[in-house]
Amino acid sequence: MATAVIPDCSSPATTDGLLNFRGFRGGAVHLRQSVSFRSAKSTTTTRLMVMACETSAKVIDGKSVAKQIRDEITEKVSRMKETINVVPGLAVVLVGERKDSQTYVRNKKKACEAVGIKSFDASFPEKCTEEELLKCISEFNSDPLVHGILVQLPLPRHINEERILDSVSIEKDVDGFHPLNIGRLAMRDREPLLVPCTPKGAIELLHRYGIEIKGKRAVVIGRSNIVGTPAALLLQRENASVSIVHSYTKNPEEVTRQADIVISAAGHANLVRGCWIKPGAVVIDVGINTVDDPERPRGYRLVGDVCYEEVSKIASALTPVPGGVGPMTIAMLLSNTLDAAMRTHSFK
Numbered sequence: 001m002a003t004a005v006i007p008d009c010s011s012p013a014t015t016d017g018l019l020n021f022r023g024f025r026g027g028a029v030h031l032r033q034s035v036s037f038r039s040a041k042s043t044t045t046t047r048l049m050v051m052a053c054e055t056s057a058k059v060i061d062g063k064s065v066a067k068q069i070r071d072e073i074t075e076k077v078s079r080m081k082e083t084i085n086v087v088p089g090l091a092v093v094l095v096g097e098r099k100d101s102q103t104y105v106r107n108k109k110k111a112c113e114a115v116g117i118k119s120f121d122a123s124f125p126e127k128c129t130e131e132e133l134l135k136c137i138s139e140f141n142s143d144p145l146v147h148g149i150l151v152q153l154p155l156p157r158h159i160n161e162e163r164i165l166d167s168v169s170i171e172k173d174v175d176g177f178h179p180l181n182i183g184r185l186a187m188r189d190r191e192p193l194l195v196p197c198t199p200k201g202a203i204e205l206l207h208r209y210g211i212e213i214k215g216k217r218a219v220v221i222g223r224s225n226i227v228g229t230p231a232a233l234l235l236q237r238e239n240a241s242v243s244i245v246h247s248y249t250k251n252p253e254e255v256t257r258q259a260d261i262v263i264s265a266a267g268h269a270n271l272v273r274g275c276w277i278k279p280g281a282v283v284i285d286v287g288i289n290t291v292d293d294p295e296r297p298r299g300y301r302l303v304g305d306v307c308y309e310e311v312s313k314i315a316s317a318l319t320p321v322p323g324g325v326g327p328m329t330i331a332m333l334l335s336n337t338l339d340a341a342m343r344t345h346s347f348k
């Protein structure tokens with residue numbers, strides 16, 4: 001994970017830090033205009049106005065919703081075991097020695113154990129071959145004890161990610177990254193077997209907080225295969241009117257300010273400033289960015305894409321980082337694994 005330099009977002013008029021974000025220069029330049037758009041005349045006026053109508057957004061608590069979902073899964077897993085004597089199984093494939101990947105994989109395995117899902121793991125050295133990985137996946141594909149297969153990303157550069165992900169059986173594709181699952185997600189009247197965990201978790205948070213999506217304007221910031229694109233597709237399936245903002249978008253903050261629902265998955269700390277947000281909008285922050293912090297035991301802390309201090313004064317609801325979408329990603333992985341096992345065994 002890259003360490004980002006974060007701008008001081010305590011002052012709504014500061015744009016300097018944003019100018020560093022490659023591809024979002026246009027956005028940063030427009031920022032001053034949008035601040036004056038919000039204010040009557042001067043920065044001082046803006047501050048006073050913001051303070052005068054200052055309310056705090058509701059915190060969308062992903063950590064507690066994820067716990068609730070894990071409890072629901074625990075119950076279903078034990079009912080399945082009692083009724084048909086099947087225990088859902090998740091295989092996790094890890095390649096290389098990246099510290100962050102090792103931590104994520106460890107957390108996923110712990111989360112599996114806690115709900116009664118059996119975890120299988122396969123670890124490969126950084127310089128393993130595609131053939132070795134394909135063989136491993138093929139074995140998991142035909143193993144009846146394995147219902148879900150996750151290949152931890154990113155893979156080393158010499159490995160063809162497409163070839164590896166395409167080899168996962170679509171029934172076991174708990175990450176939802178197989179092109180058939182994504183293709184079905186993109187088509188009307190088609191049903192993907194499994195949906196990518198992070199965007200699914202983001203939408204689940206909206207559902208569980210009773211936030212209506214149908215007919216709303218939604219903006220997704222970022223268009224990655226694993227978050228931005230599937231998030232936009234999911235919102236569209238929920239009948240939102242969706243725009244995607246990305247590094248070539250000319251006026252990102254203006255587009256974003258139209259949105260009733262914003263899902264940010266750009267991977268830039270403090271990219272989304274208060275003036276990007278329509279008052280009362282709901283903001284889901286999918287970013288996970290590390291910022292050096294010598295006072296933390298790990299030497300860094302996690303921040304999202306959203307300038308939390310600013311946006312919490314303007315949005316009606318907002319997810320924190322950590323404690324927002326992250327825990328939901330893991331909960332959705334467990335849920336996908338349970339779904340895959342239930343489908344295989346026609347268990348309702």
Ligand SMILES: Nc1nc(=O)c2c([nH]1)NC[C@@H]1CN(c3ccc(C(=O)N[C@@H](CCC(=O)O)C(=O)O)cc3)C=[N+]21
Pocket residue numbers: 104150151152153154175197198288302321322323324325326327328329330
């Ligand atoms: N094939 C694949 N599938 C993935 O789903 C996948 C992946 N590769 N590669 C890496 C990303 C990242 N990811 C996260 C999961 C949980 C948290 C999470 O639980 N975060 C906690 C904080 C964790 C901490 O404090 O370090 C939170 O936001 O509250 C974060 C990030 C899954 N990923």
